[in-house]
Amino acid sequence: MDQSAFDKQVTALREQRAATKGTMRDAFAADPKRFERFSATDGDLLLDWSKCAVEADTMAMLEKLAGAADLAGRRAAMFEGKKINITEDRAVLHTALRNLTGKSVVVDGQDTKAEVIAVLDAMGAFAEAIRSGKAAGATGKKITDIVNIGIGGSDLGPAMVTLALAPYHDGPRAHYVSNVDGAHIHDTLKGLSPETTLFIIASKTFTTVETMTNAETARKWVEKALGKEAIGKHFAAVSTALDLVSKFGIASDRVFGFWDWVGGRYSVWSAIGLPVMIAIGPRNFRAFLDGAHEMDEHFRTAPLQKNLPALLGLIGWWHRVVCKYPARAVIPYDQRLSRLPAYLQQLDMESNGKSVTLEGGAVTTPTGPLVWGEPGTNGQHAFFQLLHQGTDFIPVEFLAAAVSHEPELKNHHDLLLANCLAQSEAFMKGRTLEEARAQMLAKGMKPADVDRIAPHRVFSGNRPSLTILYRKLDPRTLGRLIALYEHRVFVEGTLFNINSFDQWGVELGKELATGLLPVVEGKETAANRDASTAGLVGHIHQLRSA
Numbered sequence: 001m002d003q004s005a006f007d008k009q010v011t012a013l014r015e016q017r018a019a020t021k022g023t024m025r026d027a028f029a030a031d032p033k034r035f036e037r038f039s040a041t042d043g044d045l046l047l048d049w050s051k052c053a054v055e056a057d058t059m060a061m062l063e064k065l066a067g068a069a070d071l072a073g074r075r076a077a078m079f080e081g082k083k084i085n086i087t088e089d090r091a092v093l094h095t096a097l098r099n100l101t102g103k104s105v106v107v108d109g110q111d112t113k114a115e116v117i118a119v120l121d122a123m124g125a126f127a128e129a130i131r132s133g134k135a136a137g138a139t140g141k142k143i144t145d146i147v148n149i150g151i152g153g154s155d156l157g158p159a160m161v162t163l164a165l166a167p168y169h170d171g172p173r174a175h176y177v178s179n180v181d182g183a184h185i186h187d188t189l190k191g192l193s194p195e196t197t198l199f200i201i202a203s204k205t206f207t208t209v210e211t212m213t214n215a216e217t218a219r220k221w222v223e224k225a226l227g228k229e230a231i232g233k234h235f236a237a238v239s240t241a242l243d244l245v246s247k248f249g250i251a252s253d254r255v256f257g258f259w260d261w262v263g264g265r266y267s268v269w270s271a272i273g274l275p276v277m278i279a280i281g282p283r284n285f286r287a288f289l290d291g292a293h294e295m296d297e298h299f300r301t302a303p304l305q306k307n308l309p310a311l312l313g314l315i316g317w318w319h320r321v322v323c324k325y326p327a328r329a330v331i332p333y334d335q336r337l338s339r340l341p342a343y344l345q346q347l348d349m350e351s352n353g354k355s356v357t358l359e360g361g362a363v364t365t366p367t368g369p370l371v372w373g374e375p376g377t378n379g380q381h382a383f384f385q386l387l388h389q390g391t392d393f394i395p396v397e398f399l400a401a402a403v404s405h406e407p408e409l410k411n412h413h414d415l416l417l418a419n420c421l422a423q424s425e426a427f428m429k430g431r432t433l434e435e436a437r438a439q440m441l442a443k444g445m446k447p448a449d450v451d452r453i454a455p456h457r458v459f460s461g462n463r464p465s466l467t468i469l470y471r472k473l474d475p476r477t478l479g480r481l482i483a484l485y486e487h488r489v490f491v492e493g494t495l496f497n498i499n500s501f502d503q504w505g506v507e508l509g510k511e512l513a514t515g516l517l518p519v520v521e522g523k524e525t526a527a528n529r530d531a532s533t534a535g536l537v538g539h540i541h542q543l544r545s546a
């Protein structure tokens with residue numbers, strides 16, 4: 001990072017923003033080529049950021065900013081397996097999990113490619129055995145349901161991908177239990193039979209209390225119905241802590257490893273993807289990995305002006321730091337991506353929700369925004385009111401497929417796309433007071449009513465959005481989309497000058513929860529806690545005894 005060159009660009013970008021007078025509506029009217037100038041493609045994937053308030057000089061300055069932050073150098077360091085996760089002294093190599101044909105990366109003398117392929121082959125053999133019925137339950141019945149027990153990165157990725165690839169799902173049903181709230185596992189197991197259920201205990205560390213608690217409950221459930229000796233046929237595990245898995249009692253041929261150079265929120269490509277592979281089959285899972293690898297190659301080699309993750313990251317950084325937008329909404333007009341916003345919340349907010357620089361000082365610009373969203377068109381009938389007329393501007397990211405998996409329901413898809421396009425147009429254009437008045441008068445409203453109501457029907461417009469368009473949500477495209485977002489987080493993290501790959505911020509709550517358990521159980525007094533915590537514990541105990 002060349003700090004003074006970087007700071008100079010930040011100042012220049014802020015000054016340019018302050019000097020910008022016109023609206024995006026004006027910009028579109030003045031430049032019929034605005035879409036061509038502010039959109040880029042990689043194969044069938046299109047990124048359109050022309051409805052963000054950038055100009056050609058903004059993009060030029062952002063390019064210089066990326067140079068000052070040494071984005072290219074940081075990117076090379078990641079792909080080469082340098083230990084860029086400096087607080088945990090780890091390489092960051094989720095890209096190696098999907099690079100099955102290229103050059104291997106060696107980390108601490110370990111040939112990553114050979115190990116990745118060995119685990120992938122083992123997963124493939126196990127997935128096929130479950131899918132075919134060769135690996136049956138203890139009573140000889142075919143496995144019909146798999147239950148993945150994991151949380152955070154050991155849950156959100158595979159759960160999101162399973163839902164997204166529903167049209168390719170031809171294996172056993174897949175369920176995901178993450179919350180330590182007993183309601184989650186209780187309600188999941190309610191409709192299942194122990195004889196035909198396989199549990200996958202997914203935990204990088206194999207110490208996460210939620211996962212271990214749910215795993216114990218699952219073990220008891222199987223034991224109670226089928227006896228202790230049945231456990232082996234109904235459990236598998238995914239972890240980097242192979243010693244702890246063996247203590248839990250899962251046979252080594254049902255344990256699939258990964259490595260400390262795979263962050264939890266970047267792990268869906270590893271053995272953490274096992275439930276997905278069982279659901280959609282090894283061939284489709286491979287297409288998913290290949291798609292991600294294509295995006296890696298694009299990110300590694302495409303020039304900045306056409307590099308989709310770099311562009312997405314530069315615009316995201318600009319919205320956050322220069323425009324000072326506190327949040328971004330991710331709105332897939334693709335129902336099967338309904339878990340994507342939750343997945344991106346972990347990916348983005350656990351990575352870039354930081355306030356300490358790589359050098360250990362306090363950051364001087366805002367870092368990662370609040371990320372949230374819901375699928376369209378549902379969001380339109382819920383929170384879009386605030387996006388259109390609220391007092392905060394929140395950039396929106398639309399995702400949509402040109403082609404659906406249901407050709408017989410093309411009318412639905414056309415309507416879906418029309419809504420998606422209409423929303424981004426409305427955010428950009430808005431509606432002036434004159435337009436609102438003219439529309440109401442044309443409808444025959446009385447002038448006095450028009451005067452009264454028209455201000456409420458004004459839309460400021462000039463609200464930024466970008467659109468990611470793809471042909472169809474297939475395994476390869478999904479792989480490309482997720483890798484696109486992963487690299488975007490990397491780009492923004494580089495510009496924020498933070499470590500995007502640790503997550504110390506989740507530690508404190510975990511430590512306090514451990515200390516509070518005996519207090520909640522009533523084995524220890526709450527007297528030495530703060531008054532609110534003590535009061536809440538007292539109230540819980542009172543409600544329980546009522």
Ligand code: F6P
Nearest residue numbers: 152153154203204205208264506
């Ligand atoms: O609590 C944060 C976290 O460490 C995430 O980063 C991780 O994805 C999740 O917990 C689950 O961890 P594990 O896979 O080790 O159970």
